[in-house]
Amino acid sequence: MTVTTTSDRIRRAREAAGISQRALEEQTGINQATLSRIESGARPAKMNEILSLSWALGCTVAELTGRSNVRERVECAARAGDAGSMEGVINELTFYLELAAYLEDQGIPRPA
Template sequence: MSSPHAGARIERAIEAAGLSQRALEKATGISQSTLSRIVSGARPAKMPEIAAIARAVGATVAELAGSGSVAARVQCAARATNGSDMQRMRETLLHYLELDAYLDDQAVPATV
């Protein structure tokens, strides 16, 4: 499911988060040897692995999988009357939209 360049994106995200593969292993439960194979491109990352890595390094699934950023496709406007931080509101909205896109990709039905 991941693109051929997901390993390089994952490696950059791990470095940007200041984590070692061993630290990421502890945070995700994905063995260091599997992480090494994913980063090197010897093994494609499965979507649940990408999701776990994204959560651990503070990235989105789309950023790591290379499926295109929802942020690049979405336009939003908001108004806060309670002094809320608009950037934080946008980031929260984008995380929910990324999750929605991921669930759509995985054919997980929406609940009502």
């Protein structure tokens, strides 16, 4: 199993969103040089920066930090198909469970 750092997660989320560091600077107000240092692991991201990045990149704080109360409670009994991996299945499941928990915390009702 590969250890993934917060800096790796931030870089991968930015790349997956198809956003350059310059564009992310405009959306978050975080200087591009600072973003570069965060992504390289030379400087840890502060929580307010992680919050801004999660909004701009369309992901959760848990996805960027790798720390999730939901993920720690997830037990997955599934079989990954030929095109995927069990880690991918768990990541996808965790994303939706975290989103559901977030919406519940915000008082947003489930659709009927």
